[in-house]
Amino acid sequence: MKGLFITLEGIEGCGKTTQLRLLSEHLEQRGAGVTVTREPGGTPLAEALRGLLLDPATGGISPLSELMMYAAARAQHVDAVIRPALDRGGVVLCDRFCDSTLAYQGGGRGICMDEIRTLNALATGGLAPDLTLLFDLPVETGLARSGRRGAPDRIEGEPADFHRRVRDAFLDIARAEPRRITIIDASAPVEDVFRSVCAVVDGLFQTRQNATLGGSAPPDRA
Ligand code: T5A
Numbered sequence: 001m002k003g004l005f006i007t008l009e010g011i012e013g014c015g016k017t018t019q020l021r022l023l024s025e026h027l028e029q030r031g032a033g034v035t036v037t038r039e040p041g042g043t044p045l046a047e048a049l050r051g052l053l054l055d056p057a058t059g060g061i062s063p064l065s066e067l068m069m070y071a072a073a074r075a076q077h078v079d080a081v082i083r084p085a086l087d088r089g090g091v092v093l094c095d096r097f098c099d100s101t102l103a104y105q106g107g108g109r110g111i112c113m114d115e116i117r118t119l120n121a122l123a124t125g126g127l128a129p130d131l132t133l134l135f136d137l138p139v140e141t142g143l144a145r146s147g148r149r150g151a152p153d154r155i156e157g158e159p160a161d162f163h164r165r166v167r168d169a170f171l172d173i174a175r176a177e178p179r180r181i182t183i184i185d186a187s188a189p190v191e192d193v194f195r196s197v198c199a200v201v202d203g204l205f206q207t208r209q210n211a212t213l214g215g216s217a218p219p220d221r222a
Helices: 015-028 042-053 065-085 096-108 113-124 141-145 158-175 190-213
Strands: 004-010 034-038 091-095 133-138 180-184
Touching: 004 015, 004 065, 004 096, 004 190, 015 034, 015 091, 015 133, 015 190, 034 065, 042 065, 065 091, 065 096, 065 113, 096 113, 096 158, 113 133, 133 158, 133 190, 141 158, 158 180
Parallel strands: 004 091, 004 133, 034 091, 133 180
Antiparallel strands: none
């Protein structure tokens, strides 16, 4: 089986990191080799950029600079971590990826979506997830959850309207790509959300297995 690339997306406090941990354990129990990683981050350079991007002390970053910083972190991450893990045939679980840039820098900051798509394609060499789980819930619920963790980071601290635009953009992206993106109701309790996650991911594994047994090759990854 070729590697499998799964991304988890959503607004602040949607619970994707909690689900990523549970999903990683679930897949490891099934014998899969799992790489768990995140964006921005996953390499020393990208983690350093993450620090700058999220630290309120960094202050104002122009929307275009912010976009380029996320893209620079992604290019390094794909090259050093994601592609090698997929080439080894492993499962990569990534906390955020290109859809976050479309939602936050496109929906939130108002940068042209097509220009972001072009930059994303450049940064990833055209790599796209096999499956994206979008954890959706009302902005107020998400911000209340993330607020319980302490002081907001540079992006969490944006006004509620910003986060509403981000949520709307995520939902638009999901509607445009229903085959890749599954929307999960993230307002439910952790165990219920996880049941939905397992149903989708186990279904994908089954489909892959059937395709392998049936001898049909999975589609080429760009
Ligand atoms: N960003 C990122 C961009 O602007 N552009 C980009 O291109 C990219 C890649 C990254 C920031 O950068 C921005 C987006 C972000 O602002 P991040 O660490 O991914 O930072 O940001 P967060 O969304 O804040 O991620 P977190 O891991 O901090 O939060 P999660 O994943 O939303 O949620 P989680 O699982 O940590 O849960 C949050 C709290 O809720 C509880 C948890 O116990 C925790 O306390 N919780 C639940 N409570 C009730 N019911 C449930 N079902 C719950 N699930 C979790």
